[in-house]
Amino acid sequence: MSPPRKGFRTCQRCKKNRAERFFSSSRARFCSTCLKKKRSKGAHEQRVMKTYGLKAGEYDKLLAAQGGVCAICKKSRRGNFDVDHDHKTGLVRGLLCPADNRKVLKYARNDPQRLRAAAEYIEAPPALRILGERLHIDFRDEEE
Numbered sequence: 001m002s003p004p005r006k007g008f009r010t011c012q013r014c015k016k017n018r019a020e021r022f023f024s025s026s027r028a029r030f031c032s033t034c035l036k037k038k039r040s041k042g043a044h045e046q047r048v049m050k051t052y053g054l055k056a057g058e059y060d061k062l063l064a065a066q067g068g069v070c071a072i073c074k075k076s077r078r079g080n081f082d083v084d085h086d087h088k089t090g091l092v093r094g095l096l097c098p099a100d101n102r103k104v105l106k107y108a109r110n111d112p113q114r115l116r117a118a119a120e121y122i123e124a125p126p127a128l129r130i131l132g133e134r135l136h137i138d139f140r141d142e143e144e
């Protein structure tokens with residue numbers, strides 16, 4: 001490779017000789033075009049691999065196996081899913097929407113028993129069984 005002309009530098013990624021202005025600093029090894037590409041495409045995967053130990057393509061593989069939706073609410077989303085993991089063991093469990101990961105599981109403190117109980121509670125509310133139908137009336141709208 002011929003040395004770049006003065007004021008030019010070789011990007012270590014695309015191997016092109018590019019003007020200094022395409023480099024963020026005198027020590028930057030990659031040109032701005034390469035950096036932009038790196039940040040957008042695959043940046044999420046890189047982070048996921050680094051943080052959760054997933055291998056290349058495993059996020060997509062998992063998401064495809066989940067049908068492209070959150071493992072709990074079964075809804076799709078435009079952005080990325082959270083990689084949910086067991087905080088005790090550190091083991092990755094699956095992909096969840098932020099609401100299910102950061103609200104539902106967080107409030108339930110990752111306690112499956114509590115979540116089962118909550119599901120049973122909603123399906124068979126004790127008040128209905130014990131008192132019969134009592135209707136909650138929301139008066140808030142009338143107090144304007």
Ligand SMILES: [Zn+2]
Pocket residue numbers: 011012013014015016030031032033034
């Ligand atoms: Zn480059």
Ligand SMILES: [Zn+2]
Pocket residue numbers: 070071072073074075096097098099100101
């Ligand atoms: Zn969800």
